[in-house]
Amino acid sequence: MNESPEKVRYSDDELQEFKQLILEKIEVAKQNYDHLMGTIQKDESAPGVKALEDGAATMSKEHASENAERQMMFIKKLQGALVRIEQKTYGVCRVTGKLIPKGRLMAVPHTTLSVEGKEIEAKQKKRR
Numbered sequence: 001m002n003e004s005p006e007k008v009r010y011s012d013d014e015l016q017e018f019k020q021l022i023l024e025k026i027e028v029a030k031q032n033y034d035h036l037m038g039t040i041q042k043d044e045s046a047p048g049v050k051a052l053e054d055g056a057a058t059m060s061k062e063h064a065s066e067n068a069e070r071q072m073m074f075i076k077k078l079q080g081a082l083v084r085i086e087q088k089t090y091g092v093c094r095v096t097g098k099l100i101p102k103g104r105l106m107a108v109p110h111t112t113l114s115v116e117g118k119e120i121e122a123k124q125k126k127r128r
Helices: 012-045 051-086 102-107 115-127
Strands: none
Touching: 012 051, 012 102
């Protein structure tokens, strides 16, 4: 029986499919980021507020700021995925060197680890 060799990278067509998904996710993340930044700036420009409301506004601003920071980190990870697509290394687990299943990449397009790779990395961290 003649077995086909294991696939070492995604095809150019598949990479374009992932690229489109990532570009859409970046667009949504940028919109979320802009909305959060608008909320933060609006809170800063609000005229004098009562002390109790001021405390709540500060907490809201901190929450929006944390979420904006998360969105920016997400955007950067997605942009890193675009670089890997251009280099044709996208979808290859950085621990095992095997292809990350397409379903995982569709769910978490910025991942650099397969489930197996993630488990190996977690075990290594436990040993430290």
